[in-house]
Amino acid sequence: MDFTELTIASAGKLLVEKKLSVSELVNACLERISKLEPKLHAFILVAEDKAREQAEMAQKLIDRGEADSPLLGIPMGHKDIYCTRGVETTAASNILKGYVPPYSATTVEKLEKAGAVSLGKLNCDAFAHGSSTENSDFGPTHNPYDITRVPGGSSGGSAVAVAASEVFFSTGTDTGSSIRLPAAFTNTVGLKPTYGRVSRYGIMAMASSLDSPGPITKTVEDCAYVLSAMAGHDPRDATSSKRPVPDYASFLGQDIKGWKVGVLKEFFSQGLDPAVEQVTRKAIAELSSLGAKIEEVSLPSLEYALAVYYIITPSEISSNLARYDGIKYGFSVEKEESSAARDLLEVYERSRGLGFGAEAKRRIMIGTYALSSGYYDAYYKKALKVRELIRRDYVSAFEKYDLLVGPVSPTPPFKLGEKADDPLQMYLSDIYMTPINLAGIPAISVPCGFVAGLPAGLQIMGPHFAEEKILQAAYAYEQATQFYKIRPKL
Amino acid sequence: MTEFTPVIGLEIHLQLKTRSKMFCASLNGSDGADPNTNICEVCTGQPGSLPVANREAIEKAILMGLALNCEIAEYSKFDRKNYFYPDLPKGYQISQFDKPICGKGEVRFEVGGKECRVSITRAHLEEDAGKLIHPVNSDYSLVDLNRAGTPLLETVTEPDFTSPEQAKAFLQHLRTLARYLGVSDADMEKGQLRCDANISMRPHGSSALPNYKVEVKNMNSFKAVEEALTYEIERQSAELAEGRKLATETRGWSDEKKVTLSQRSKEGSDDYRYFPEPDLPVLHFTREFVETIRSRLPELPAAKRARLISEYNLPEKLAGQLVEDKFLAEYFEAVVSELSEWLSVAGEREPEKLKALVKEAANWCAGIFTELLNAAGIAAGESKVTPENFAELLKMIEKSEVSKTAAKAVFAEMFETGEDPSNIVEEKGLKQVSDAGAIEAVFDKVMAGNPKWVADYKAGKTQVAGSFIGAVMKETKGKANPQVVNEILKKKLE
Numbered sequence: 001m002d003f004t005e006l007t008i009a010s011a012g013k014l015l016v017e018k019k020l021s022v023s024e025l026v027n028a029c030l031e032r033i034s035k036l037e038p039k040l041h042a043f044i045l046v047a048e049d050k051a052r053e054q055a056e057m058a059q060k061l062i063d064r065g066e067a068d069s070p071l072l073g074i075p076m077g078h079k080d081i082y083c084t085r086g087v088e089t090t091a092a093s094n095i096l097k098g099y100v101p102p103y104s105a106t107t108v109e110k111l112e113k114a115g116a117v118s119l120g121k122l123n124c125d126a127f128a129h130g131s132s133t134e135n136s137d138f139g140p141t142h143n144p145y146d147i148t149r150v151p152g153g154s155s156g157g158s159a160v161a162v163a164a165s166e167v168f169f170s171t172g173t174d175t176g177s178s179i180r181l182p183a184a185f186t187n188t189v190g191l192k193p194t195y196g197r198v199s200r201y202g203i204m205a206m207a208s209s210l211d212s213p214g215p216i217t218k219t220v221e222d223c224a225y226v227l228s229a230m231a232g233h234d235p236r237d238a239t240s241s242k243r244p245v246p247d248y249a250s251f252l253g254q255d256i257k258g259w260k261v262g263v264l265k266e267f268f269s270q271g272l273d274p275a276v277e278q279v280t281r282k283a284i285a286e287l288s289s290l291g292a293k294i295e296e297v298s299l300p301s302l303e304y305a306l307a308v309y310y311i312i313t314p315s316e317i318s319s320n321l322a323r324y325d326g327i328k329y330g331f332s333v334e335k336e337e338s339s340a341a342r343d344l345l346e347v348y349e350r351s352r353g354l355g356f357g358a359e360a361k362r363r364i365m366i367g368t369y370a371l372s373s374g375y376y377d378a379y380y381k382k383a384l385k386v387r388e389l390i391r392r393d394y395v396s397a398f399e400k401y402d403l404l405v406g407p408v409s410p411t412p413p414f415k416l417g418e419k420a421d422d423p424l425q426m427y428l429s430d431i432y433m434t435p436i437n438l439a440g441i442p443a444i445s446v447p448c449g450f451v452a453g454l455p456a457g458l459q460i461m462g463p464h465f466a467e468e469k470i471l472q473a474a475y476a477y478e479q480a481t482q483f484y485k486i487r488p489k490l
Numbered sequence: 491m492t493e494f495t496p497v498i499g500l501e502i503h504l505q506l507k508t509r510s511k512m513f514c515a516s517l518n519g520s521d522g523a524d525p526n527t528n529i530c531e532v533c534t535g536q537p538g539s540l541p542v543a544n545r546e547a548i549e550k551a552i553l554m555g556l557a558l559n560c561e562i563a564e565y566s567k568f569d570r571k572n573y574f575y576p577d578l579p580k581g582y583q584i585s586q587f588d589k590p591i592c593g594k595g596e597v598r599f600e601v602g603g604k605e606c607r608v609s610i611t612r613a614h615l616e617e618d619a620g621k622l623i624h625p626v627n628s629d630y631s632l633v634d635l636n637r638a639g640t641p642l643l644e645t646v647t648e649p650d651f652t653s654p655e656q657a658k659a660f661l662q663h664l665r666t667l668a669r670y671l672g673v674s675d676a677d678m679e680k681g682q683l684r685c686d687a688n689i690s691m692r693p694h695g696s697s698a699l700p701n702y703k704v705e706v707k708n709m710n711s712f713k714a715v716e717e718a719l720t721y722e723i724e725r726q727s728a729e730l731a732e733g734r735k736l737a738t739e740t741r742g743w744s745d746e747k748k749v750t751l752s753q754r755s756k757e758g759s760d761d762y763r764y765f766p767e768p769d770l771p772v773l774h775f776t777r778e779f780v781e782t783i784r785s786r787l788p789e790l791p792a793a794k795r796a797r798l799i800s801e802y803n804l805p806e807k808l809a810g811q812l813v814e815d816k817f818l819a820e821y822f823e824a825v826v827s828e829l830s831e832w833l834s835v836a837g838e839r840e841p842e843k844l845k846a847l848v849k850e851a852a853n854w855c856a857g858i859f860t861e862l863l864n865a866a867g868i869a870a871g872e873s874k875v876t877p878e879n880f881a882e883l884l885k886m887i888e889k890s891e892v893s894k895t896a897a898k899a900v901f902a903e904m905f906e907t908g909e910d911p912s913n914i915v916e917e918k919g920l921k922q923v924s925d926a927g928a929i930e931a932v933f934d935k936v937m938a939g940n941p942k943w944v945a946d947y948k949a950g951k952t953q954v955a956g957s958f959i960g961a962v963m964k965e966t967k968g969k970a971n972p973q974v975v976n977e978i979l980k981k982k983l984e
Binding site: 082089096102200201202205207209235236238239315321323324325328344348368372376380 | 531534535536537538539540541542543570572574576579580581582633761763764765768769770771
């Protein structure tokens, strides 16, 4: 048995059949982590003791024949912006170094209740600001298909840990691309659910009106299992939906014959790498051969999406990051003996000045500006209006089409450092993904082949709360192509 | 010389009395709790925590809005007010900016027997901040977040007040309303009711707003509000009389020095970078919902007062005193119902008798009962004296079983122990003496001891009668029936 070929589905079967114990599985993952981490740096913190404790509990349930979740005994990792009670949670930022949350995110609790075993906290761009995981204050994560390249971001650690078989699935968050881009860059499956489908409670906010927590897995089937466990109403998140959660896995294996699939014209614009375009077109042809009716569709408002995104997001960020003030928790100059502040203002200025990285500061500056009186109407208020137009464009497109498709990233994974000093180039990596967040709809990145040995993803978008449709199509495509089987050589 | 008229508007923060805080499940109300014990991840602003709006607070805000005759919004939302301060854990306060839950309103209230009206600009919901504690002789401050997240209703009035008395009377009226509705205890000393005032002066007869305004803060009692505004009127009038220009600024009232002191100039407006709170969905209130809440409005003080006057023939002032405290008014009516039941059981259908008894009940409620309640710091309903016992005592007075003087002592005892008045009268031997022979003996003793009084009375100074009666009462420990004493006095001295 090749360990790296195991999925949640296949490993779960072995566990229930007692051909494998949870601790064997956990140990195999921990061994892999200690072997690969020096190269990849997917983890910020490995919680070995806690993992073994949880593994024992999961084994007891299996031994008593009480296994009732496909996630029971399955090793996972959380993006380090998911609060985990008693386990340091840093958002990959110096300003939260040493912060131990007094509570756990709703999703963390749900997954633990399903019996999944957390191996630790995964690297990301600090506060999820970025598209390469280079903005982590604790060093970048490397792409397992080419360690000189980025894994995408911001949930880079989450994607790499899955791609490298250090865990079987991970949690991520997607505010503008942060699940889909790293999934596309690492040949994994990443789903950004509908806004409100998965609770945000306990997940450090980036842009509250866009943040969508979701899973990263090796396969579409695994994605369905994890999403079923994560989704659902949370009374502690007033923006979470009360709609019932379907059994996503039950939709897999049904065909997509006759489905109308729109190809987004604006996603094949200038700046799309020709090789990426080629694999994407090939993937669309595959959908056609699976019986889908393909048509080109244009949503003119998409032109404004990135601009709107980069007003709304920093505005919300500037407010959401205000709580990191050196007073209550995390980094404070007050604690640094050599640099005691003279007054309150200096505590704020120096704690935040030293604690935040360049990208957080950039976004705080832009957002503060956009919300200032005299500018609010021209920027934030106008952005909200355009956002509504984008949302309506999608809603009316879905009156005609079952699904929309396009590429995830305009380019293959780029070199570490290549865009690090050019924020605008970095922001453009997200051009095909941010509109989805603005509209609040769900979208998946599913492996669709390789460009010069580097993975690419096909983006499948669906109507609000139609995750099952996306999964059904993604599964059909995945089973026909099987790119997920191409594991990185490590 | 130009005469100036004050222009005064108020901003009032009312802590709403709800089970839990505005946006989390932590209990609301931390009186006497150790610092930072009534907190959770939400009200301490832990990363990742999210607010959920408290339905009870929203309903109470609407109830108060209805009592202020405000338009209730069909659509309302929360906004973030961004600023840094150590008592504000999230770095922003969740408040309401352009869509307050309660819009324009109007309130009528009384000042010195005259009706006055003030327009309400708006009333909105927000969360309270924590408290900073500054230990003496230390170079640090401490933060207590027990109060953080307490629901606040901020009411803003138009600058309609023209005197400190009006401002104070309105504030007291607002407190009475809040207590009637049960939305807040509105105790200023406990910070449950807080008031800032904006005040400026304009030439008499002018209707334009002055080009400056002074915000006065730190007024922690009704008296302080009146004093601070009176002080400002004098200060500003003097400045203007000398031809000086006044600037917009914030001043703080010093209760010790009885002056306002400049805190900061406010020429440039603060930029709080308000934007819609993305963590909370917008609120939609249907007409039915608002009507359901309206149906919960109790009888309000003005209506209650009018009814007490017409139903029981009470003097205006006495009725006003009773309705000031909802619980006292309710208590009074409970006593009245006991009294009328007694009379009807006794088969006495004399309306005059009931009227007299009811007035007596009102006097007792507004008098000694209120004094005792205030001293004990409790509400009428919390007292050990049941309305039944209260009525019983009034009956005993009416039947001359106990003198009014002795009855006061009996009542104090009832208040202390909750005992039956007849038992107390029995135990303490306070039963009224109407036996003329016994009283005459005492009277003779008093006459013998005070020959000057006898001479004075006979010389026509009949006002010494009071001294005689007082002395007899003292001798009999208040038990002598005053009517009998009076008769004996007339018999002996005339």
